[in-house]
Amino acid sequence: MVLPAAVVAADSKKVVEVSGELRVSIEEDEQVFLSARPLPGEALDAFARRFTDDPATKKEILAGNAGMNLMRKDVFVRVPYRLLSDNYRRIAMEALFPGDRGDAKGWIHVVTAPAGHPESLWRIAEWFTGDGSNYRSIREEGQIAALPTESGEAVRIPARLLLPAFRSAAADAATASAPESLLEFGQDEKGRYALYRLKRGEALYSSVVIRFTGRLHAEDVRAKAEEIAARNGITDVRAIPAGFAVKIPVEDLAPEFRPADDPARIAEEKSRLEAQQFVNRVRAADLSGVTFVLDAGHGGRDIGASVDGVEEARYVYDLASRVQALLSEHTKAQVVATVQGKGTCRRLADAVSDTRAARVLTHPPYPLDDAVAGVNLRWYLANAVLRSVERQGGSEDRTVFVSLHADSLHPAVRGLMVYIPGERFLRNAFRKNGAVYSSRREVREAPKVSFSRRERIKAEGISRDLAEKIVRAFRAAELPLHAYQPIRANVIRGGREWVPAILRYNRIPARVLVEVCNLNNPEDRKLLVTRAYRDRVAQALVSALVSFYGGGPDRTLRASLK
Ligand SMILES: [Zn+2]
Numbered sequence: 001m002v003l004p005a006a007v008v009a010a011d012s013k014k015v016v017e018v019s020g021e022l023r024v025s026i027e028e029d030e031q032v033f034l035s036a037r038p039l040p041g042e043a044l045d046a047f048a049r050r051f052t053d054d055p056a057t058k059k060e061i062l063a064g065n066a067g068m069n070l071m072r073k074d075v076f077v078r079v080p081y082r083l084l085s086d087n088y089r090r091i092a093m094e095a096l097f098p099g100d101r102g103d104a105k106g107w108i109h110v111v112t113a114p115a116g117h118p119e120s121l122w123r124i125a126e127w128f129t130g131d132g133s134n135y136r137s138i139r140e141e142g143q144i145a146a147l148p149t150e151s152g153e154a155v156r157i158p159a160r161l162l163l164p165a166f167r168s169a170a171a172d173a174a175t176a177s178a179p180e181s182l183l184e185f186g187q188d189e190k191g192r193y194a195l196y197r198l199k200r201g202e203a204l205y206s207s208v209v210i211r212f213t214g215r216l217h218a219e220d221v222r223a224k225a226e227e228i229a230a231r232n233g234i235t236d237v238r239a240i241p242a243g244f245a246v247k248i249p250v251e252d253l254a255p256e257f258r259p260a261d262d263p264a265r266i267a268e269e270k271s272r273l274e275a276q277q278f279v280n281r282v283r284a285a286d287l288s289g290v291t292f293v294l295d296a297g298h299g300g301r302d303i304g305a306s307v308d309g310v311e312e313a314r315y316v317y318d319l320a321s322r323v324q325a326l327l328s329e330h331t332k333a334q335v336v337a338t339v340q341g342k343g344t345c346r347r348l349a350d351a352v353s354d355t356r357a358a359r360v361l362t363h364p365p366y367p368l369d370d371a372v373a374g375v376n377l378r379w380y381l382a383n384a385v386l387r388s389v390e391r392q393g394g395s396e397d398r399t400v401f402v403s404l405h406a407d408s409l410h411p412a413v414r415g416l417m418v419y420i421p422g423e424r425f426l427r428n429a430f431r432k433n434g435a436v437y438s439s440r441r442e443v444r445e446a447p448k449v450s451f452s453r454r455e456r457i458k459a460e461g462i463s464r465d466l467a468e469k470i471v472r473a474f475r476a477a478e479l480p481l482h483a484y485q486p487i488r489a490n491v492i493r494g495g496r497e498w499v500p501a502i503l504r505y506n507r508i509p510a511r512v513l514v515e516v517c518n519l520n521n522p523e524d525r526k527l528l529v530t531r532a533y534r535d536r537v538a539q540a541l542v543s544a545l546v547s548f549y550g551g552g553p554d555r556t557l558r559a560s561l562k
Pocket of ligand 1: 405406
């Protein structure tokens with residue numbers, strides 16, 4: 001790796017490449033720097049704002065890069081750690097210390113001596129809490145005997161002392177499962193495997209296949225469970241004793257569960273870290289100036305999933321109407337629906353209206369005769385909304401797209417799942433041909449869609465930020481959510497992986513597909529048919545949107561639904 005002069009200028013002991021444009025380095029004296037290449041046409045003010053949230057830091061950035069010809073796209077500009085925004089501090093620390101993690105009580109930092117000697121407690125306190133003198137509390141609470149640290153030592157920084165970005169990571173980790181410690185890796189004549197010991201009451205389907213392999217659809221889960229059973233000599237998958245150690249082939253594991261040196265895991269962590277720099281920075285607690293494109297999935301002839309007479313299209317349309325009503329009562333967001341049905345939502349009723357007459361609101365509208373054309377016309381419509389926002393001086397950062405669905409997965413899965421556009425699935429340029437498309441204004445205006453690399457990374461990062469807000473809002477409202485991985489960057493089904501078309505060709509950066517629940521799960525189904533549940537989901541979605549734009553929980557909003 002050949003690094004431009006600016007990056008290796010001083011005595012960098014370790015340099016981590018986050019992306020082609022972004023590097024993190026640490027020097028002998030434990031000073032940490034982030035080095036980045038400016039975007040085309042980016043001035044120093046904008047650069048300083050991007051990395052430090054404060055244009056006033058530009059003087060210091062200039063001083064620290066003395067003698068350099070700044071703001072050329074081939075020159076890396078160094079920014080000292082203490083000037084970085086909270087978000088970039090976390091990116092820098094995660095790049096330098098990939099073994100660190102959050103837990104229920106705080107952040108665990110593993111000493112790895114990247115500067116050539118073990119990092120001091122003072123530095124650790126400074127990096128993670130913003131104040132070196134916090135080393136005393138860290139030492140006391142962690143009952144750390146010796147002041148000098150040793151390589152491999154795990155230092156816990158209590159949650160209350162952490163900078164917000166590390167604190168929220170710790171909180172998320174605390175509520176998610178901590179899988180790594182559950183798996184041991186080994187090898188036998190059939191290849192590399194991860195060993196998982198079943199606990200009492202755990203089944204192969206849910207506790208192994210759904211949890212560790214990422215499969216969710218009933219047919220995939222069953223097929224993979226059969227394969228794993230056969231590898232382990234299990235003849236009856238329903239009668240596996242507690243404590244049985246199941247061997248799961250490493251190639252079946254989702255990347256995040258693989259060994260730390262696995263190429264798929266390394267690739268995933270790298271792209272995660274790169275995408276992490278894109279979070280929403282726009283603040284608009286009342287959502288003024290925000291355009292919210294709301295897509296109720298399916299409609300017309302396409303009823304979506306249907307289980308025991310519960311039709312997905314009708315329930316998600318009702319839910320969308322509730323979201324729309326709450327937004328117009330409590331916020332200043334402008335809501336653009338992609339689909340319109342005939343009936344109106346009766347807010348106090350459990351029953352939902354018919355959506356057979358639903359149309360996609362293109363010009364002219366599309367009566368949803370064909371589900372695939374229906375989906376394509378929705379993203380064309382979303383892209384047209386974004387163009388119109390930008391024509392009127394608005395910004396893509398004040399535009400959000402949410403598509404509402406209810407899933408039909410293996411019955412053991414329940415609760416919310418949010419899909420985001422995984423960067424690696426957005427590669428190609430794309431267009432649709434045929435009269436159903438060319439007859440519509442939204443398509444004629446811009447028939448072809450493609451993304452730059454930066455746009456793809458931004459979409460994944462900012463959509464994950466939105467998805468995290470949705471997951472937190474569901475958790476706060478005690479609504480069911482998927483037990484293991486409620487946010488996913490792609491669908492896995494029938495041996496293939498992809499991003500749903502509604503997200504794949506959509507140009508609104510913050511875009512998610514929300515599966516509010518799993519219709520094949522009897523408990524989820526029972527909830528969805530009640531208006532009380534749909535109100536709580538609508539409320540959670542609105543709070544998520546408000547918090548995405550920097551607002552806190554809205555009392556009026558909460559009270560309105562009591
Ligand atoms: Zn659906």
